[in-house]
Amino acid sequence: MTAVSQTVDFSVEDGVGVITIDSPPVNALSSHVRDGLFEGMKAAIADDAVKSVVIICAGRTFIAGADISEFGGAQKGASLFDAQEAIENSTKPVVAAIHGTALGGGLEVALTAHFRVAIASARFGLPEVNLGLLPGAGGTQRLPRVVGAEQALHMMTSGAQIGTKEALASGLIEEVVDDLRAGAIAFAQKVVAEGRALTRIRDNDEKLKSARENASLFSDFRAKNARKFRGFDAPEANIKCIEAAVNLPFDEGIKVEREEFGKLMTGVQSAAQRYFFFAERQAQKIPDVPKDTPKRDIKSVGIIGGGTMGGGIAMNFANVGIPVTLVEVKADALERGLGIIRKNYENTAKKGRITEAQVEERMALISGTLEFSDLADKDLVIEAVFESMDLKKDIFKRLDDTLKPGAILASNTSALDLNEIASVTSRPEDVIGLHFFSPANVMRLLEVVRGDKTGKDVIATSMALGKKIGKAPVLSGVCPGFIGNRILFQRQAQAQKMIMQGPLPQDVDGALTNFGFPMGPFQMSDLAGLDIGWNKEKSNGETLRDVLCERDRRGQKTGKGYYDYDENRKPIPSDEVAEVIRDFAAKSNLPQVTLTEEEILKRLLYPMVNEAAKILQEGIAIRPSDVDVVWVYGYGWPRYWGGPCFWADVIGVDKIVAELEVLAKEEGAVWEPADLLKDLAAKGQGFKDFAAG
Numbered sequence: 001m002t003a004v005s006q007t008v009d010f011s012v013e014d015g016v017g018v019i020t021i022d023s024p025p026v027n028a029l030s031s032h033v034r035d036g037l038f039e040g041m042k043a044a045i046a047d048d049a050v051k052s053v054v055i056i057c058a059g060r061t062f063i064a065g066a067d068i069s070e071f072g073g074a075q076k077g078a079s080l081f082d083a084q085e086a087i088e089n090s091t092k093p094v095v096a097a098i099h100g101t102a103l104g105g106g107l108e109v110a111l112t113a114h115f116r117v118a119i120a121s122a123r124f125g126l127p128e129v130n131l132g133l134l135p136g137a138g139g140t141q142r143l144p145r146v147v148g149a150e151q152a153l154h155m156m157t158s159g160a161q162i163g164t165k166e167a168l169a170s171g172l173i174e175e176v177v178d179d180l181r182a183g184a185i186a187f188a189q190k191v192v193a194e195g196r197a198l199t200r201i202r203d204n205d206e207k208l209k210s211a212r213e214n215a216s217l218f219s220d221f222r223a224k225n226a227r228k229f230r231g232f233d234a235p236e237a238n239i240k241c242i243e244a245a246v247n248l249p250f251d252e253g254i255k256v257e258r259e260e261f262g263k264l265m266t267g268v269q270s271a272a273q274r275y276f277f278f279a280e281r282q283a284q285k286i287p288d289v290p291k292d293t294p295k296r297d298i299k300s301v302g303i304i305g306g307g308t309m310g311g312g313i314a315m316n317f318a319n320v321g322i323p324v325t326l327v328e329v330k331a332d333a334l335e336r337g338l339g340i341i342r343k344n345y346e347n348t349a350k351k352g353r354i355t356e357a358q359v360e361e362r363m364a365l366i367s368g369t370l371e372f373s374d375l376a377d378k379d380l381v382i383e384a385v386f387e388s389m390d391l392k393k394d395i396f397k398r399l400d401d402t403l404k405p406g407a408i409l410a411s412n413t414s415a416l417d418l419n420e421i422a423s424v425t426s427r428p429e430d431v432i433g434l435h436f437f438s439p440a441n442v443m444r445l446l447e448v449v450r451g452d453k454t455g456k457d458v459i460a461t462s463m464a465l466g467k468k469i470g471k472a473p474v475l476s477g478v479c480p481g482f483i484g485n486r487i488l489f490q491r492q493a494q495a496q497k498m499i500m501q502g503p504l505p506q507d508v509d510g511a512l513t514n515f516g517f518p519m520g521p522f523q524m525s526d527l528a529g530l531d532i533g534w535n536k537e538k539s540n541g542e543t544l545r546d547v548l549c550e551r552d553r554r555g556q557k558t559g560k561g562y563y564d565y566d567e568n569r570k571p572i573p574s575d576e577v578a579e580v581i582r583d584f585a586a587k588s589n590l591p592q593v594t595l596t597e598e599e600i601l602k603r604l605l606y607p608m609v610n611e612a613a614k615i616l617q618e619g620i621a622i623r624p625s626d627v628d629v630v631w632v633y634g635y636g637w638p639r640y641w642g643g644p645c646f647w648a649d650v651i652g653v654d655k656i657v658a659e660l661e662v663l664a665k666e667e668g669a670v671w672e673p674a675d676l677l678k679d680l681a682a683k684g685q686g687f688k689d690f691a692a693g
């Protein structure tokens with residue numbers, strides 16, 4: 001065995017040159033891996049004893065793509081194209097031996113090999129779109145030639161992976177082998193023995209014929225996915241490249257790919273999306289809770305309250321095979337809760353995402369009870385009853401009396417003081433906040449709220465469990481609203497204030513949706529219902545909400561709220577609402593202003609950035625990127641803007657501070673910039689330079 005680079009070895013076995021990449025954690029195409037591939041191919045060609053070549057990886061996966069952390073830096077060593085050319089133009093057959101996930105540049109390397117074999121569990125994908133990119137190493141031209149344009153469109157604009165069954169059917173792989181190394185070597189020998197032709201994917205465009213004959217393929221695809229792709233640059237660039245694959249010769253298509261890749265790579269969207277990839281992973285790292293912190297075993301879960309949140313939370317656990325016991329106070333509430341869970345699963349089955357058998361399997365894991373004592377032996381209990389401190393304290397006292405030692409006691413409270421809740425128990429170290437977002441079975445975010453006394457093992461267990469159930473867990477300290485809602489309160493306050501100053505709900509919502517949010521605060525309010533927490537008997541027209549609810553404008557459910565709605569639930573700006581707002585505005589002492597969309601946006605987003613800074617200076621969030629993960633996954637901040645802290649750095653923290661100071665002079669202390677923000681601005685820095693003190 002010879003080392004051909006820092007992470008790549010070359011050996012010869014029975015006439016087969018084996019290039020082995022061993023670059024943990026995921027064998028990404030760092031400079032030394034590219035060098036190794038290039039040098040390994042040179043060694044294989046130079047050695048007369050070598051009749052064929054196998055490229056294989058050690059560790060958990062085949063090459064998972066380009067090394068994202070190298071992007072933006074100066075290129076060192078062999079380029080990926082050098083390595084690919086050496087493989088594709090080799091006079092000796094090259095076999096890629098795949099396990100784990102062949103992703104991005106990894107799959108693109110495999111597509112330059114003459115043959116591919118894989119073990120049954122292998123998966124294949126071009127996920128660059130999720131990083132705001134497109135496959136930039138020939139993948140846009142080669143994948144459609146293997147799987148056809150339709151399938152390539154689906155895979156490349158969604159990042160979806162396929163398994164070996166589909167890969168085998170399309171010809172992406174030639175064989176499934178049991179033992180990867182031995183199977184790949186045997187396959188390479190067989191290819192030589194049979195004298196098989198060295199097929200290059202680039203030379204065969206048979207599979208593109210049907211796309212050439214389907215004039216509306218691309219326009220239909222664009223129209224069908226317009227909503228999904230809204231705001232993102234990368235999906236369209238991927239589509240353009242597949243169109244080029246269909247309509248142009250290979251080398252011309254590659255030119256289009258290079259040009260489009262270059263544009264994306266230097267743009268802010270991809271910078272934001274690449275930042276977000278690492279942000280999500282960074283959030284798992286908690287400085288004082290090391291990776292090897294012991295975790296508790298969670299084999300059974302109890303949930304108290306089978307309402308909107310409790311039901312959704314239960315589904316998360318059943319989905320990964322963990323049995324759940326749901327406790328309610330009344331039989332009808334329990335029945336309703338279980339009924340909604342079943343309906344949700346059945347709807348998923350109707351869409352073909354799970355089978356009917358899976359519906360039954362998952363329902364069988366969820367049992368309902370009215371007996372609190374049924375929670376006694378559970379490893380984790382999550383409370384999801386009404387947002388009332390008294391009620392929650394009562395429940396936690398009972399949990400303390402009922403649960404076995406070592407159980408974790410969690411609350412799903414959205415804003416209450418977790419320390420106060422924990423204080424009624426004799427075991428505050430076992431108490432933690434697990435703040436799910438609605439709908440809890442869908443939303444990725446999980447705020448893990450650490451009380452003053454929460455044990456490190458409880459934090460480590462909760463973070464790992466969050467990941468296991470498919471969430472993006474982010475650690476927060478205790479404060480009203482934690483990270484996400486505390487920032488939301490600021491935006492809400494400004495939105496409510498602003499409509500008293502001239503702009504209308506549609507102006508405020510429009511500024512946010514044009515920025516990339518799925519909806520604005522007034523659309524959201526109409527969806528949730530304006531009457532949540534509204535009391536008809538006590539309503540006396542004192543607030544805008546009172547008046548709207550009194551006029552039965554209680555949101556989408558009454559056909560009107562801040563907006564009127566047509567039969568397709570399309571919001572239409574309402575003259576009636578505008579008039580009611582004008583009346584209130586006249587009575588308020590607020591200055592009336594005419595604002596452009598940009599100014600509206602500033603008044604909504606700058607207070608959020610400011611609050612994020614306060615949250616960081618208080619140590620509630622560990623790092624700016626954690627705030628960003630919360631806002632992207634919990635509230636629909638557009639991923640291509642990275643999150644409020646990333647965005648603030650793009651705008652410039654100094655510029656934001658200057659504008660906040662102007663607004664503070666005009667409209668008062670609420671606009672006063674946070675100390676951290678002022679400090680960063682004074683040093684000419686941004687959130688990226690923040691180091692927790």
Ligand code: 3HC
Pocket residue numbers: 025026028061064065066067068069101103104105106108127128131133134135136137139278281282
């Ligand atoms: N570059 C650099 N680091 C990477 C990486 C990559 N492509 N992929 C993963 N890593 C790092 C992660 O940051 C993480 O580091 P950490 O332990 O310090 O936090 C570590 O590898 C393990 O990653 P995960 O925690 O995500 O491990 P999983 O086992 O859950 O998932 C995976 C493995 C499926 C490979 C997942 O990491 C993944 O999806 N990676 C990204 C794949 C990708 O996007 N590839 C395309 C890259 S762009 C490209 O190839 C351009 C080309 O067309 C030119």
Ligand code: NAI
Pocket residue numbers: 304305306307308309310327328329330333383384385386387388395412413414415435436437438
């Ligand atoms: P909900 O009103 O839909 O459900 C609460 C359920 O708790 C009801 O079914 C009720 O019967 C049950 N319940 C009340 N007292 C009980 C008791 N003593 N024992 C057992 N069950 C009892 O409320 P929702 O929306 O599910 O909220 C629950 C918690 O989740 C609250 O703390 C809320 O702040 C929080 N939350 C809510 C979100 C949302 O969007 N609805 C988002 C995130 C958190």
